[in-house]
Amino acid sequence: MTPSTETVIAIKGLRKSFGDLHVLRGVDLEVSRGENVAVLGRSGTGKSVLIKLMVGLLKPDAGSILVLGQDVETLRGKELDLFRQKVGFSFQSSALYDSMSIRENLEFPLVRNIRNLSRGEIDKAVEEALDDVGLSQTINQMPSELSGGQRKRIGIARTLILKPEIMLYDEPTAGLDPITSIEINNLINEVRERFGATSIIITHDLTCAKTTGDRVAMLLDGKFERVGPFDEVFADPDERIQQFYNYKFVN
Amino acid sequence: MQSDTTKPTGRASDRPVVTRRLDRFLLGLADVSSFIGRFFREALLPPYEFKEIIRQCYEVGFRSLLLISTTGFITGIVFTNQSRPSLSEFGATSWLPSLIAIAIVRALGPLVTALIAAGKVGSSIGAELGSMNVTEQIDAMEVSGTDPFKFLVVTRVLATSFTIPLLTMYTIFVGLLGAYINVNQNEQTSFTSFMQEVFGAITYLDIFASVLKSIVFGFTIGMVGCYKGYHSSKGTEGVGKAANSAVVTSMFLVFIEELLSLQIVGAIRGS
Ligand SMILES: Nc1ncnc2c1ncn2[C@@H]1O[C@H](COP(=O)(O)OP(=O)(O)O)[C@@H](O)[C@H]1O
Ligand SMILES: [Mg+2]
Numbered sequence: 001m002t003p004s005t006e007t008v009i010a011i012k013g014l015r016k017s018f019g020d021l022h023v024l025r026g027v028d029l030e031v032s033r034g035e036n037v038a039v040l041g042r043s044g045t046g047k048s049v050l051i052k053l054m055v056g057l058l059k060p061d062a063g064s065i066l067v068l069g070q071d072v073e074t075l076r077g078k079e080l081d082l083f084r085q086k087v088g089f090s091f092q093s094s095a096l097y098d099s100m101s102i103r104e105n106l107e108f109p110l111v112r113n114i115r116n117l118s119r120g121e122i123d124k125a126v127e128e129a130l131d132d133v134g135l136s137q138t139i140n141q142m143p144s145e146l147s148g149g150q151r152k153r154i155g156i157a158r159t160l161i162l163k164p165e166i167m168l169y170d171e172p173t174a175g176l177d178p179i180t181s182i183e184i185n186n187l188i189n190e191v192r193e194r195f196g197a198t199s200i201i202i203t204h205d206l207t208c209a210k211t212t213g214d215r216v217a218m219l220l221d222g223k224f225e226r227v228g229p230f231d232e233v234f235a236d237p238d239e240r241i242q243q244f245y246n247y248k249f250v251n
Numbered sequence: 252m253q254s255d256t257t258k259p260t261g262r263a264s265d266r267p268v269v270t271r272r273l274d275r276f277l278l279g280l281a282d283v284s285s286f287i288g289r290f291f292r293e294a295l296l297p298p299y300e301f302k303e304i305i306r307q308c309y310e311v312g313f314r315s316l317l318l319i320s321t322t323g324f325i326t327g328i329v330f331t332n333q334s335r336p337s338l339s340e341f342g343a344t345s346w347l348p349s350l351i352a353i354a355i356v357r358a359l360g361p362l363v364t365a366l367i368a369a370g371k372v373g374s375s376i377g378a379e380l381g382s383m384n385v386t387e388q389i390d391a392m393e394v395s396g397t398d399p400f401k402f403l404v405v406t407r408v409l410a411t412s413f414t415i416p417l418l419t420m421y422t423i424f425v426g427l428l429g430a431y432i433n434v435n436q437n438e439q440t441s442f443t444s445f446m447q448e449v450f451g452a453i454t455y456l457d458i459f460a461s462v463l464k465s466i467v468f469g470f471t472i473g474m475v476g477c478y479k480g481y482h483s484s485k486g487t488e489g490v491g492k493a494a495n496s497a498v499v500t501s502m503f504l505v506f507i508e509e510l511l512s513l514q515i516v517g518a519i520r521g522s
Contacts, residue, residue, distance in 0.1 A: 097383075108395055
């Protein structure tokens with residue numbers, strides 16, 4: 001799947017602070033339909049804040065965010081709900097609802113967004129989504145019974161159930177062992193092939209960035225200073241980038 | 252909007268401790284008021300989460316029923332037993348049923364129920380919402396086309412406001428049962444005459460005031476638990492803190508409300 005030239009995400013001059021903490025200081029980014037962009041950066045640099053701004057979970061202080069041609073900041077009520085159906089969000093902590101079974105977790109976005117679905121339609125969608133992530137056997141289990149990697153997959157399945165056009169992954173491989181991480185990377189690539197989804201993958205895992213991203217964007221001091229193919233970005237002699245690249249292999 | 256984000260006010264640390272404390276207190280107060288305001292707004296506006304409200308009522312009742320049964324019953328027995336000597340000094344043990352009825356209906360029933368519910372229900376609401384906050388389940392709900400405030404907070408506060416008065420009635424019932432057993436053993440009073448004395452002693456105002464008071468207690472416990480959980484700090488220690496301060500704060504408020512209600516009901520009785 002090659003990216004088209006249609007821009008589906010356009011972020012300009014985005015700023016966000018919490019009190020005296022200036023997290024994002026003028027972020028610019030454009031993403032084409034079908035493209036996968038990996039966002040790299042150390043912890044606490046505002047990667048999660050960036051994608052939360054993209055779905056309206058946080059409000060920007062300045063700048064604009066256009067996603068699928070819509071100005072996210074101005075969306076309210078029904079419009080915002082409809083917009084969010086098209087944007088899947090895979091949370092860092094998976095965010096599975098502890099009090100609900102896997103089946104109920106997957107049903108939740110479906111029955112909450114689309115009224116009047118028949119029992120058969122719901123079951124079919126749930127089974128399909130579980131099949132997509134290879135975890136059909138967990139349908140009647142509770143989230144607490146699953147491993148970290150399984151929880152990540154279920155979290156992804158829960159967003160796939162609404163067939164989103166855009167996927168936002170927040171640290172999909174954080175806290176997972178290397179083999180499970182590779183499986184998740186493959187899943188991200190599969191989701192892209194199958195659904196033609198445009199994705200932003202937030203990570204500080206270089207393998208993940210390299211295998212899933214067409215381009216990588218380095219978040220340094222609240223801005224994207226380098227955006228481009230993996231090898232190009234890391235060929236940059238900038239100390240901060242080299243430090244990020246090297247620590248991985250030194251430690 | 253494009254301008255720099257630094258604020259014109261001086262840095263917080265430049266100002267004296269007292270004004271900073273006061274600032275924080277006032278900000279906290281504003282925050283709490285807007286949380287309560289939001290509850291009433293969202294509770295009144297559709298859609299209503301009936302299924303979830305019923306589930307929460309069941310949870311509240313289920314979580315505290317066993318503890319309330321034993322505590323209420325034991326309170327009835329112990330209170331009766333401890334009151335007997337002072338009454339018998341005046342040869343007035345026949346007043347025991349009416350004395351106990353008044354104590355249990357007016358004060359002990361509502362208070363015991365509220366304190367137990369604060370411990371059991373308040374802490375579990377605080378911990379549950381706290382952990383949902385920390386693990387981004389609240390955010391996940393919001394991006395799934397569901398208003399988390401309505402789904403989590405409104406349902407729980409309505410459930411506690413409705414269920415805790417019912418539990419109070421139940422505590423009063425088991426408390427009186429305990430008292431009856433003790434009176435029956437010592438004074439050989441029959442059940443019917445015990446009950447006649449009980450109902451002779453209490454008034455509609457007593458019952459009405461207790462129910463109303465319990466609704467306020469229930470509302471307080473639900474509100475405090477939700478507020479603490481919803482605003483818990485990130486990280487796992489935030490969950491424990493939310494649960495703990497939900498209990499402490501709601502117990503404290505329940506006592507304050509009990510004192511206030513004493514004044515109000517006293518004024519009504521006096522007039
Ligand atoms: N809702 C919030 N309120 C206050 N501070 C926040 C909030 N969300 C994030 N922050 C702060 O913003 C900074 C960036 O956070 P985040 O985007 O989560 O970092 P990361 O790049 O590791 O995902 C952190 O210092 C964090 O404490
Ligand atoms: Mg993050």
